[in-house]
Amino acid sequence: MTDTIMKESAFPDLNLVKRGKVRDIYEVEGNLLIVASDRISAFDVVMDDPIPGKGEILTQISLFWFQKLGHIVENHLIATDPAQYPESCRKYADVLEGRSMLVKKAEPLPVECIVRGYLSGSGWNEYRSEQSICGISLPEGLKESDPLPEPLFTPSTKAEDGMHDLNISFEETVELIGQKTAEAVRDLSLEIYSFGRDYAAKRGIIIADTKFEFGFVDDRLLLIDEVMTPDSSRFWPMDLYATGGPQQSFDKQFLRDYLLSLKWPKKPPPPKLPPEIIRKTLEKYREALARLTASDDA
Numbered sequence: 066m067t068d069t070i071m072k073e074s075a076f077p078d079l080n081l082v083k084r085g086k087v088r089d090i091y092e093v094e095g096n097l098l099i100v101a102s103d104r105i106s107a108f109d110v111v112m113d114d115p116i117p118g119k120g121e122i123l124t125q126i127s128l129f130w131f132q133k134l135g136h137i138v139e140n141h142l143i144a145t146d147p148a149q150y151p152e153s154c155r156k157y158a159d160v161l162e163g164r165s166m167l168v169k170k171a172e173p174l175p176v177e178c179i180v181r182g183y184l185s186g187s188g189w190n191e192y193r194s195e196q197s198i199c200g201i202s203l204p205e206g207l208k209e210s211d212p213l214p215e216p217l218f219t220p221s222t223k224a225e226d227g228m229h230d231l232n233i234s235f236e237e238t239v240e241l242i243g244q245k246t247a248e249a250v251r252d253l254s255l256e257i258y259s260f261g262r263d264y265a266a267k268r269g270i271i272i273a274d275t276k277f278e279f280g281f282v283d284d285r286l287l288l289i290d291e292v293m294t295p296d297s298s299r300f301w302p303m304d305l306y307a308t309g310g311p312q313q314s315f316d317k318q319f320l321r322d323y324l325l326s327l328k329w330p331k332k333p334p335p336p337k338l339p340p341e342i343i344r345k346t347l348e349k350y351r352e353a354l355a356r357l358t359a360s361d362d363a
Contacts, residue, residue: 210312
């Protein structure tokens, strides 16, 4: 890990195609260069204060999972070493090192593939009023943070920046991407989640829920974007897990909880983050990486 803080990449001679909440994406010789910044968002608002080194941690976790999941699904990764990137990128090697990926340019599906293994967040809110999650009926008597009887595939739309994703049914997913593709991403999402959940559990982490993205390259369905990171998942420490309420976490829920303690209306401008909140958030991301990537003998 380096000590470099990157709030926003600046490569003027590269073709910037998108600046997301966290990642900056450039098109380079027909492929994509994904650069993970140290930005952090909450409630769909990007904070003004970055989390130093967060982009490197997110990149390393995704790379770890891409390698572990190769027996289940193909992914879009080409290279992570800037020395193997096109010539136009190499002058930025010091900045790109550790926080970037050169990937195949896929045609992304217009859905986010969410898998929920535990009753939390918006799912808990719906369950309390409807005894369901995304319209899927559940047994009576479940408590907050309980494991679900089985993992649920609950896709959503991909909202434009600043907008909220909308949960959709499997039938609506079929209407968007077709029966065959909908079934494929549902089955892959559940299989990937189950593998990741079991792997993380051996390292003291509960992956309560997560989201995946898929895209097509030459008619091949690939796993793209990030994979089971603290930005795209709920990570809970197993040794502190107790059903019946919210959990401590390794993810940005810590930041959300701080923001909820303020009288902030969840819209720009964001509040300034105290140094202690930045430090503790970074510690949680670092611990998630350390636990996940511990040797199999650990």
